[in-house]
Structures are given as structure tokens and as C-alpha cells.
Amino acid sequence: MASNSNPKDRILQTASKLFYAQGYNATGINQILEEANVAKASLYTHYGSKDDLGIAYVKAAREDWFNALNSFLEKNSTSMEKLLRCFDFLERNMRLNDYKGCRFINLLAEVSTQNAEMRKEIVDHKSTLRAFFQNLVSDIIEDDKAKANQISDSILLLFEGAIVQSKIHLDVWPVKTAKKTATTLLNTKT
Amino acid sequence: MASNSNPKDRILQTASKLFYAQGYNATGINQILEEANVAKASLYTHYGSKDDLGIAYVKAAREDWFNALNSFLEKNSTSMEKLLRCFDFLERNMRLNDYKGCRFINLLAEVSTQNAEMRKEIVDHKSTLRAFFQNLVSDIIEDDKAKANQISDSILLLFEGAIVQSKIHLDVWPVKTAKKTATTLLNTKT
DNA sequence: AAATAAATAGACCGATTTGTCTATTTCAAA
DNA sequence: TTTGAAATAGACAAATCGGTCTATTTATTT
Numbered sequence: 001m002a003s004n005s006n007p008k009d010r011i012l013q014t015a016s017k018l019f020y021a022q023g024y025n026a027t028g029i030n031q032i033l034e035e036a037n038v039a040k041a042s043l044y045t046h047y048g049s050k051d052d053l054g055i056a057y058v059k060a061a062r063e064d065w066f067n068a069l070n071s072f073l074e075k076n077s078t079s080m081e082k083l084l085r086c087f088d089f090l091e092r093n094m095r096l097n098d099y100k101g102c103r104f105i106n107l108l109a110e111v112s113t114q115n116a117e118m119r120k121e122i123v124d125h126k127s128t129l130r131a132f133f134q135n136l137v138s139d140i141i142e143d144d145k146a147k148a149n150q151i152s153d154s155i156l157l158l159f160e161g162a163i164v165q166s167k168i169h170l171d172v173w174p175v176k177t178a179k180k181t182a183t184t185l186l187n188t189k190t
Numbered sequence: 191m192a193s194n195s196n197p198k199d200r201i202l203q204t205a206s207k208l209f210y211a212q213g214y215n216a217t218g219i220n221q222i223l224e225e226a227n228v229a230k231a232s233l234y235t236h237y238g239s240k241d242d243l244g245i246a247y248v249k250a251a252r253e254d255w256f257n258a259l260n261s262f263l264e265k266n267s268t269s270m271e272k273l274l275r276c277f278d279f280l281e282r283n284m285r286l287n288d289y290k291g292c293r294f295i296n297l298l299a300e301v302s303t304q305n306a307e308m309r310k311e312i313v314d315h316k317s318t319l320r321a322f323f324q325n326l327v328s329d330i331i332e333d334d335k336a337k338a339n340q341i342s343d344s345i346l347l348l349f350e351g352a353i354v355q356s357k358i359h360l361d362v363w364p365v366k367t368a369k370k371t372a373t374t375l376l377n378t379k380t
Numbered sequence: 381a382a383a384t385a386a387a388t389a390g391a392c393c394g395a396t397t398t399g400t401c402t403a404t405t406t407c408a409a410a
Numbered sequence: 411t412t413t414g415a416a417a418t419a420g421a422c423a424a425a426t427c428g429g430t431c432t433a434t435t436t437a438t439t440t
Contacts, residue, residue: 007387023300025215028427039388040429050428100302105354109299110213112290112357126358154371157364160354161347164295167302168316174347181344181375188374197417218397229418230399240398 008046010036015057020103024054024110051115054107058121061103066128068093079139080186083155086133087179090159094166094175101167105160130156140186155182198236200226205247210293214244214300241305244297248311251293256318258283269329270376273345276323277369280349284356284365291357295350320346330376345372 005013014036018027029050033040047053072089073082100106104122111118130153137152138145158178165174195203204226208217219240223230237243262279263272290296294312301308320343327342328335348368355364 022303023215025213026300026304029429030426040390041431042387044429045386101299105295106299108358109291109296110216113212114216123358126355150367150370153364153367154348157348157351157355157368157371158344159351161349161351164350164354165316165347168298168313174343177340177343178347180340181347184375184378185371219399220397230420231401232417234399235416 007036007038007042011038011043011046011053012056012060015053016061019054019057019107020097020100024107029053051118054111054115055117055121058104058107058118058125062121062125062128065103065125066132079136083133083136083140083186084179084183086159087162087175087182090162090166090178091172091175094163094172099167099170102160102163105163129159133159137186151185151188154185158182197226197228197232201228201233201236201243202246202250205243206251209244209247209297210287210290214297219243241308244301244305245307245311248294248297248308248315252311252315252318255293255315256322269326273323273326273330273376274369274373276349277352277365277372280352280356280368281362281365284353284362289357289360292350292353295353319349323349327376341375341378344375348372 011032015027015032018032018035029040029043032053033043043053047056069086069089072092073085077085094101104125107118108122133152133156134149137148137155141148141151158181162174162178166172201222205217205222208222208225219230219233222243223233233243237246259276259279262282263275267275284291294315297308298312323342323346324339327338327345331338331341348371352364352368356362
């Protein structure tokens, strides 16, 4: 782990790496401390417990994710271009992360019944993503609101399905397939 | 847990319930033994270790899942009807399981890097599902093979995306949305 | 330079983890 | 009814878990 920055940040960075790579329950705090080169007391002064660290992790990951997406999208592009470029972003991420999939989906599988606050952050994040797609699609399909929502939610489902299937098959074909059908749906004129 | 059947089956049944409800890593063998009313030695004679029990769990779940699906589909129905009814099956399952989502996706999130054999079973299961959709769609779209595959894979992605989003929002609207768009895709004539 | 805060190493705690082993009991087949 | 397998309860082990605490050292600030 990078030895720059302060202990507090180093803990979060290392936790982020390990929670993603090994899972939340499978990652012990001792491993985090070792790899972050940080004393145990530092974890408990900056974060109160492992669960609180987990919550801080999700919150930071939420911000990081949308920051990365927005900086990947080109400012002066149409809503249609942005929508399709979301799938390019996804493809790049899947490769970059060695097909570990979505941090939030992975975490939800572990803590859905275990930790209500982590669950809430995850749900809020995905609700934000849903609204993000809805906004872009509403720019393209302006006349029929019901149709716009049907298409934007379908794009969301294709997006999420592509994440899961990409993780399963260790390949980007699901992302390419999703992008292609998303294009088809968006070009279906009323 | 049902006290019928033999210890071996009771272990698997209880493990299946707990792994699904709490996750694999969050479930200790002691809890399984208590709820199954079974001695510890019985677990280690019938299954060799917790991981081996986990593998047995996935294998049994694979068989159960497709058995449930096939018995839900009506024998004398068209491929189109069967395809759409898959989403009714999904909706029923999501409700029935209190939106715990997909056993295989949930498990993959935990053991993807941890246990290669469990991963393989999960991947094989999803590959079977993919082929299942491909077969049905190929009955409907016979002329254009590339188009048939594009549509069947898109249905797979909608299906998987609906599972994930349904678990997130504790609602069946993603399944309904997926079914509707799947219908649209299947009705797009060449 | 003195005072204060931040970070350190690491012992320690009780609980829990998977897994082994012994000794006893239940049960079914010969 | 005897024999042998199957199942039982539970002690035990070694490791790890999250978390607390003490004592010391490093930085920062005044």
C-alpha cells in the first residue's frame, strides 16, 4: 500500500482494496493494519469499529464511482453519447479491476441482512444511478414519459446484468451486448 | 429445521437455508449443526470440510433451481410463452425468498477468489442458463443466428439485472420492466 | 524549549472459528 | 440376540476474530 498520506487515509485505502478483492467478512482488521502499516489504535480512533470502517468505505466508494464516471464522460457530448459511453466506462472498469465486478453488489450480498446502514448506502447509490440514467434518457425521449422510464430502467438492468455476467465469465462480451441493445432501445422511435 | 430425513440431508438443508440467508462466510458450522440437530462428527464424515459442504450446496442448488424452473414452465407452451414465463418464475421466486436474490450471485461475491471449485459450479450454472435462453430464442428467431444470440443474451442480462435490482429495491418492478422489454425485443421482426 | 496531540508496538481479552478426537449410545442387519 | 455401523455429545486444540488498553515514541504547536 502506498506509504504516502496519513494513517487515516491509508486505512481507508487499504480497506477499500481488501474489501473489494477478498470480501468484507473475509477481511480481518489485522490484515488491513499490517498492509496499511498502521497501528491498531489508529483504526479505532479514526473509525470506531470495523462496521463503521465498512460504512466509511461504502460512502467513499460512492463518491469515487460517480467522480470516475463523470470524468470519463465528455463534457460537450449529447445525452445519447453519454449514455452509450457509460458502457465504455463499464468495460474499462471491468478490465481494470480484473473482473471483480461491482463493489456495491458484492458487498450487498454479504451484509444485506447484517448491517442496515451499509445496505442503505448501497441502495442509495444504486438509486442515484437509476436517476442518472432516467435524466439522460428523458433528454432523448421527451414526448412519452412512460416510455422513457421503461427504456431508462431497461438500460439500468442491462448495465447491472452486464456487470454480473462479466464477473462470471471474466469477459467483456456482456458489456458489449448490453451496449448494443441499449442503442437499439434508444433508437426505437415512438 | 425439519427433523425428518437423515442427518446428511438435514445438514445440507440447513446449510442451504443459512448460506442463503446469512451468507457463506457469516455462517459457522456450529450454527448449522445446532439448527440441524446433528452431531459435529456427522458433518465431517458425510462432507469432509466446510468448503466441501459449500460445494455440495452449490451442486444441489443448481439442480433444484432448474427443476423448479422446468416444473414452473408449462409443457405444452410455445418457446415464446416459456421465455416470458421465466420472468414470472423470477418474480415468484423473489417474493418467495424475501428478495434475498440469487444464491449463485450472492455466493460468487464471497468466494470468487477464495474457492475455485465453488466458482466453477456457479459459472457452469450460469452458462447453462445462458444456453437455456439461447435455445428458446433460436426457436423464435430462426433466420438470423447473430440476431438470435444478441437477443437471447440481452434477455439473460435483463434477467440477471432484474435479480440484482429487485434485491436492492425489495420490489418486483425490475422483473416486470425486464419482462416487458424482453417482449419488445422478441417481437422485433427482422 | 516546553507542552500537547498523534501515532506507534504489542500485550491482552473473551468470543468464535474450523476441525479432531474420545467415549457412549442408537439402530439396523445378520 | 449378537455384531457392526451410524450417530451422538462434547471436550479439546490451534488459530483468528474484533476490540481494549498501556506505555512509549514521534510530530506539531505554542
